[in-house]
Amino acid sequence: MIEVEHLSKIYGSTTAIEDVHFSVEAGEILGFLGPNGAGKTTTMRILAGYLPATTGTARVANYDVHKQSMEVRRRIGYLPETPPLYLDMTVEGFLHFVAKIKGVPAGDRSQKVIFAIKRCQLLERQKVMIRKLSKGYRQRVGIAQALVHEPPVIILDEPTIGLDPIQLIEVRNLIKSLAGERTIVLSTHILPEVSMTCDRVTIINRGKVVATNTPINLMKELSSSSGYEVEIEGDAAPVFSALQQISGVATVEVHRERASSASNRTLLQITCSDNAEPGKEIAATIVNLGLGLQEMRRTRPSLEDVFLHLTTEDLVVSTQEEN
Amino acid sequence: MIIANTIAIFQKELQGYFGSPLAYIVAAVFWLISGLFFVELLLGQEGIIQQVATSEQLGIATAPVDVVYLFLNSFFAVMGSLSLFILPILSMGLYAEERKRGTIELLATSPITNWVVALGKLLGVVAFFIVMILPLLIYEAIAFSAAKPPIPPVVPLLAHLGLILLATAILSLGMFISSLTDSSIIAAILTFALVLFLWIIDLIANNIGGEFGEALKHISLLESYNNLVQGIFDTSDLILLASYIFLGLFLTALSIETFRFSRQ
Numbered sequence: 001m002i003e004v005e006h007l008s009k010i011y012g013s014t015t016a017i018e019d020v021h022f023s024v025e026a027g028e029i030l031g032f033l034g035p036n037g038a039g040k041t042t043t044m045r046i047l048a049g050y051l052p053a054t055t056g057t058a059r060v061a062n063y064d065v066h067k068q069s070m071e072v073r074r075r076i077g078y079l080p081e082t083p084p085l086y087l088d089m090t091v092e093g094f095l096h097f098v099a100k101i102k103g104v105p106a107g108d109r110s111q112k113v114i115f116a117i118k119r120c121q122l123l124e125r126q127k128v129m130i131r132k133l134s135k136g137y138r139q140r141v142g143i144a145q146a147l148v149h150e151p152p153v154i155i156l157d158e159p160t161i162g163l164d165p166i167q168l169i170e171v172r173n174l175i176k177s178l179a180g181e182r183t184i185v186l187s188t189h190i191l192p193e194v195s196m197t198c199d200r201v202t203i204i205n206r207g208k209v210v211a212t213n214t215p216i217n218l219m220k221e222l223s224s225s226s227g228y229e230v231e232i233e234g235d236a237a238p239v240f241s242a243l244q245q246i247s248g249v250a251t252v253e254v255h256r257e258r259a260s261s262a263s264n265r266t267l268l269q270i271t272c273s274d275n276a277e278p279g280k281e282i283a284a285t286i287v288n289l290g291l292g293l294q295e296m297r298r299t300r301p302s303l304e305d306v307f308l309h310l311t312t313e314d315l316v317v318s319t320q321e322e323n
Numbered sequence: 324m325i326i327a328n329t330i331a332i333f334q335k336e337l338q339g340y341f342g343s344p345l346a347y348i349v350a351a352v353f354w355l356i357s358g359l360f361f362v363e364l365l366l367g368q369e370g371i372i373q374q375v376a377t378s379e380q381l382g383i384a385t386a387p388v389d390v391v392y393l394f395l396n397s398f399f400a401v402m403g404s405l406s407l408f409i410l411p412i413l414s415m416g417l418y419a420e421e422r423k424r425g426t427i428e429l430l431a432t433s434p435i436t437n438w439v440v441a442l443g444k445l446l447g448v449v450a451f452f453i454v455m456i457l458p459l460l461i462y463e464a465i466a467f468s469a470a471k472p473p474i475p476p477v478v479p480l481l482a483h484l485g486l487i488l489l490a491t492a493i494l495s496l497g498m499f500i501s502s503l504t505d506s507s508i509i510a511a512i513l514t515f516a517l518v519l520f521l522w523i524i525d526l527i528a529n530n531i532g533g534e535f536g537e538a539l540k541h542i543s544l545l546e547s548y549n550n551l552v553q554g555i556f557d558t559s560d561l562i563l564l565a566s567y568i569f570l571g572l573f574l575t576a577l578s579i580e581t582f583r584f585s586r587q
Contacts, residue, residue: 045428048428048432049431049432050428050432070434073432073433074434076432078429078432080425080429081425082424082425083425084424084425084427084428084429085424085426086424086426087424088338088339088342088343089335089338093338097331097335098433100328100331101331101332101430101433101434101435103324103434145429
């Protein structure tokens, strides 16, 4: 549904994005994840046909976003970084206007507007001037304007910014409910959002794509850094050397400051070598030395670790080959 | 489709003016000043009727004077100048506000062309201006109904057409200036500067004479307006005014396109 190839955008002397490439299947939700200033908004704008790319191509529903802009515009709903709202219109009036300029036939307009209002839970605010709405409601009106003409492709630039935790869940559920019937690209810098709503993630850093995969696969990529967190009671020194003898244990670190407030406790962070499962041996060693094993917990890399790993070390993980 | 979209933008724009306190203030000031001039020019100490009466008493009047015609000329000369100073305030927000609010991103990613947006916006603001001059028709009707012999309807008709075309041309150029910035204030100031420039051109054209003066007269908006107000129907004046309107539309569509291309 969406194919982006070798996309670059250069503003004067600064390169906003470089050789960005990804594709989205019909009905899929792709998360576009990156720190602030990574080039997310630039990419979204190019996809929506608002900005032309310097080089490379982007195609939506097999139409080139630049050369066949009108065809693409008919097929997308777009929520820019700042929701494009006319403050002196009512919610309903604004959505009617958007439906009109998006080419919804007059007969279908009222029905589609009501549907979008219901879907974005704006029913009790539909007659209110947008000027009087809170930020969270304005954001929802922004999402409603991207949905109102029922486009096959929806591009959302930071859709959950400024929402309170309850609205956040509602909006995420709304986005999830669109999966299957609509193709969605959403950009965000919030990690949990991606693992909760997206089928696949493209991570972008400093204008370059550093990884594209499912959230689960991305975490697996870093499985080598899985390990254990162990809290023991007693002298840590003998345990420290004994643990390093166990096969499958890569490193052992002592974090006294992170242990529970009770005295005489030590927190050990153990990382394992690839695919090793030395949990049993670790427990046995501690118990055999006569120490109290207060807590033992398996640690797996979170998406956050993957993200930090990818965006701080400039490490390009080539996971784009998706058979 | 194009017409439907133009109407959509037009309605939105017009609705925006009726919902804006600034537009009402502008209209109120316009009505106040135009009303004052109307009364003053017609009935005041220096007014047309007084002047004619005085000259008849003194026996200076050699030929019969068409009071209505004289009044119409001087009133519309004032209306033209007044409009020049009111119009930049109406046109300043046309695009600057869209840019500031980010709604330009909605318009630019909707299946409508820049031309349609610009045309719809221009029609919207012109419609608001027409609403502004409607009350003037009432007192003109009252004054002219007393005229003997009655004034041929084509004269005031041409004068109003001239005023609307002059306003459309200024608004069109003002719209272009508004599309260059995201500050309404800067747009208003630059449009005022443009209006002053047009005024100076007209002054020079009427005062230096010679070939250069004649050439300037041909490109002066106010000159064409004055011709229409005097009841002189010349297609070249209409073409000039239409050219200015088209120029404004063209530059607006162009600037929106380039603005997207070069946006930082």
